[in-house]
Amino acid sequence: MYDGTSRPPLFTPARRRRALRATAAAVALSATLLTAGCGSPQETARGAKATAPTAAGFPVTVDNCGVRTTYHHAPERVVTIHQHPAELMLSLGLKDRMVGTAFPDSAVLPELKKDYEAIPELAKKEPSFETVLEAEPDLVYGGYGSAFAENEGRSRKAFADAGIDTHLNREYCGKKRVTMQDTYDEVRTVGKIFGVPDRADKLVTDLHARVDKATSAVQGKPQASVFVYDSGDKTAFTAGGKSLGTELIRLAGGKNVFADLDDVFGDVSWEQVVDRKPEIIAIYDYAGAGSVEQKKKFLLAQPVLRDVPAIRNKRFVVLPLTATLVGVRSAYAVEDLARGIHPESFA
Numbered sequence: 001m002y003d004g005t006s007r008p009p010l011f012t013p014a015r016r017r018r019a020l021r022a023t024a025a026a027v028a029l030s031a032t033l034l035t036a037g038c039g040s041p042q043e044t045a046r047g048a049k050a051t052a053p054t055a056a057g058f059p060v061t062v063d064n065c066g067v068r069t070t071y072h073h074a075p076e077r078v079v080t081i082h083q084h085p086a087e088l089m090l091s092l093g094l095k096d097r098m099v100g101t102a103f104p105d106s107a108v109l110p111e112l113k114k115d116y117e118a119i120p121e122l123a124k125k126e127p128s129f130e131t132v133l134e135a136e137p138d139l140v141y142g143g144y145g146s147a148f149a150e151n152e153g154r155s156r157k158a159f160a161d162a163g164i165d166t167h168l169n170r171e172y173c174g175k176k177r178v179t180m181q182d183t184y185d186e187v188r189t190v191g192k193i194f195g196v197p198d199r200a201d202k203l204v205t206d207l208h209a210r211v212d213k214a215t216s217a218v219q220g221k222p223q224a225s226v227f228v229y230d231s232g233d234k235t236a237f238t239a240g241g242k243s244l245g246t247e248l249i250r251l252a253g254g255k256n257v258f259a260d261l262d263d264v265f266g267d268v269s270w271e272q273v274v275d276r277k278p279e280i281i282a283i284y285d286y287a288g289a290g291s292v293e294q295k296k297k298f299l300l301a302q303p304v305l306r307d308v309p310a311i312r313n314k315r316f317v318v319l320p321l322t323a324t325l326v327g328v329r330s331a332y333a334v335e336d337l338a339r340g341i342h343p344e345s346f347a
Helices: 013-029 083-091 110-117 129-134 156-161 180-193 195-218 244-251 272-274 292-300 329-341
Strands: 062-065 067-071 077-082 097-101 121-123 138-140 165-168 224-229 238-241 252-258 265-268 281-285 314-321
Touching: 062 165, 062 180, 067 165, 077 083, 077 129, 083 097, 083 110, 083 180, 110 195, 121 129, 129 156, 138 281, 156 165, 180 195, 180 244, 180 329, 195 244, 195 329, 224 238, 224 244, 224 329, 244 252, 244 281, 244 329, 281 329, 314 329
Parallel strands: 077 097, 077 138, 097 121, 138 165, 224 252, 224 281, 281 314
Antiparallel strands: 062 067, 238 265
16 A cells, blocks of 8 residues: 555566556456545655655655645656646647647647647547556646546546556636636646746746736726626526636626626526626537537527627627636637627727
């Protein structure tokens, strides 16, 4: 049983494959390996007694969603589950450390597309535990909490027992509210883990500048009311007050009409949407929830919504779902929203 104080022995590739496959079989047979996920205090396999020499700038210790990990050198073989962790790593120039991606849910940023496509895609959705092990990672970086779903055999404890570190995007650490500061902090934390803090600082500066440019353009403009439509027909699934989307809308010169919804996301009735009279509808675009055109067609066809200003004037802003999460895309989303909310400021 791993006790959180020592690092497992280094394996040759062949030995590592055999060990990881054996671990996968053990995990499949024993429910006891699936007892800890995000929020369970534990320290993962990069413990204090590393067998490899310590690299310059290391060791680095990171507390992440209740999991404490000490890195004695930068991870060399990383699997990302979900798109936004992959884009963050690529933006830090870490392509050579990536051995697999999974679950793309929107078009990749154009400047990252070539590098992203050069990395093996392990699965269209979350990969199985065994599929991840086949890539022989030393770190798995998840974007949503479902990356480490215990009921699917991918708990952080299961990876730790296989000698593999894990990192979960801080958005899913149970914070009361997510802000742009979380994006900047996530970038710096990843830069710290990989020993590239200067790159992280530069990226944060660039993202700050992008946000500041957009907010300056709409400064002094009246706040426009915005309704976020993620999905739903009987009810509307929308972004609540704890979501990063609410802050992105505010920075772009708008106000989320459901900012008082005490959750990241939640269902509301169409009557509530009508009562709040949104001037603009922000449509979240991602695979598996219908196309943007289908969503627009659905909204425009609802008799109950016909007098809603956004519907009457056909004012829509489209955002990739990945742009509303903690990652490099969020800074781009502020500009896209600002252009949609106050187009006159960008004429």
